[in-house]
Amino acid sequence: MPRIQPTRPQMEIVAWLAVFLLLFCLSWFLQWHEGLDRFIEKHHDYPLDHALLALNISGFLGLIYSALRIRDLSREVNRRLQAEKNVDWIACHDTLTELPNRRFLDSVCAQAMTDQREETYAVFSIDLDGFKKVNDLLGHDHGDAVLKTVAQRLSSLFPREHVFRLGGDEFVVLARRTGNPDLVALANRIVTVIGKPFTFNGVAVDLGASVGFALFPENGDDLSQVIRHSDCAMYVAKKQGRNLVKPFVPSMQDELAKRIRMEADLRAAIKKAEIVPYYQPLVDLKTNRIIGFEALARWKTASGEFIPPNEFIPVAEEAGLIVELTDQLLRHACTDALSWPSELVLSFNLSPIQLSDRLLGLRILKILGDVGLPAHRVELEVTESAIIQDAVTA
Numbered sequence: 001m002p003r004i005q006p007t008r009p010q011m012e013i014v015a016w017l018a019v020f021l022l023l024f025c026l027s028w029f030l031q032w033h034e035g036l037d038r039f040i041e042k043h044h045d046y047p048l049d050h051a052l053l054a055l056n057i058s059g060f061l062g063l064i065y066s067a068l069r070i071r072d073l074s075r076e077v078n079r080r081l082q083a084e085k086n087v088d089w090i091a092c093h094d095t096l097t098e099l100p101n102r103r104f105l106d107s108v109c110a111q112a113m114t115d116q117r118e119e120t121y122a123v124f125s126i127d128l129d130g131f132k133k134v135n136d137l138l139g140h141d142h143g144d145a146v147l148k149t150v151a152q153r154l155s156s157l158f159p160r161e162h163v164f165r166l167g168g169d170e171f172v173v174l175a176r177r178t179g180n181p182d183l184v185a186l187a188n189r190i191v192t193v194i195g196k197p198f199t200f201n202g203v204a205v206d207l208g209a210s211v212g213f214a215l216f217p218e219n220g221d222d223l224s225q226v227i228r229h230s231d232c233a234m235y236v237a238k239k240q241g242r243n244l245v246k247p248f249v250p251s252m253q254d255e256l257a258k259r260i261r262m263e264a265d266l267r268a269a270i271k272k273a274e275i276v277p278y279y280q281p282l283v284d285l286k287t288n289r290i291i292g293f294e295a296l297a298r299w300k301t302a303s304g305e306f307i308p309p310n311e312f313i314p315v316a317e318e319a320g321l322i323v324e325l326t327d328q329l330l331r332h333a334c335t336d337a338l339s340w341p342s343e344l345v346l347s348f349n350l351s352p353i354q355l356s357d358r359l360l361g362l363r364i365l366k367i368l369g370d371v372g373l374p375a376h377r378v379e380l381e382v383t384e385s386a387i388i389q390d391a392v393t394a
Helices: 008-030 032-042 048-092 102-114 131-138 140-157 183-194 223-240 251-271 309-318 322-337 352-356 360-371 385-389
Strands: 121-129 162-167 170-176 198-200 203-205 208-216 245-247 275-284 289-300 345-350 378-382
Touching: 008 048, 048 102, 102 162, 102 170, 102 223, 121 140, 121 183, 121 223, 131 140, 131 203, 140 162, 140 170, 140 183, 140 198, 140 203, 170 223, 183 208, 183 245, 208 223, 223 245, 223 251, 223 309, 251 309, 251 322, 275 322, 289 309, 289 322, 309 322, 322 345, 322 352, 322 360, 345 352, 360 378
Parallel strands: 208 245, 289 345, 345 378
Antiparallel strands: 121 170, 121 208, 162 170, 198 203, 275 289
């Protein structure tokens, strides 16, 4: 049992009692009271007895005041200690879901480095599929309710393990491995639990989850490295589709590094307007006449290499660059279409992610107004991936 350290008010009470007992004993043995009585009787002309009575009453009142003051100080100390505990809790927990946060996870990783016990862990990195759609279509209040429910479901699935929310819709589970658990089956249970329908105020919400996992110490010398590897596996799962589970393999690091490089290059290419529209003719098969052109995004690097749209468009969507890229390409294509014969139309592809953007129509109308291209000369198309990857949204 840890020893409880006395507080300062408690120590002051003990000191006061000790002094009181010492003076009492001295008065008893030295007969101070009798001597004082003789002194007062000898100087009867002076009101010493009344002064001593007032002094005794004042001392008694002072004792009561001191006791009340010590009680108030003790309460204040307890309040401050409780406030410090609350500050520490807030610093290490997510206030929305009340789950431990990244700072708490960092402390667990640091402790694991110094822990002499040979613990083995499975780290699950979880990212919600379709959460942005909830925020965009239903509002952030529904999004917060979804995050709370996901946190409750994960905590129920792992009642004795650490469940963290790292920010946004990203969660991490740090689970101790006992025996030889089927980790793929456990990860699929995470997908199943999160994928159960959500209903808030009569509104049904459909979510999925991409899960990657890595093992400690098999996939890294320290826990922080293993968490990065599980996150890498989660990214691969998310890139390949919805509700997928991927264990970490070393080759995933190369793919993630390639993706990071492409995202950096893509940001630079958009800033320099290096991604431009190429035009594919649209032909009326009945008359064999060209009725318009479809704008296709093409990225030619400084080395002369063309990067296919099916590589950089998903990166733009995941990195939040698709809106800027689309607006830039549409403005360029509309400007080119002004020089075409007035009967030709411009066909332009939209990413399915943009369909949940409430400002999409306003931005398109603004571009058309700025350029001066009539709206009837523009056709908007949705890419095939909307049907292939998400039939419900399609």
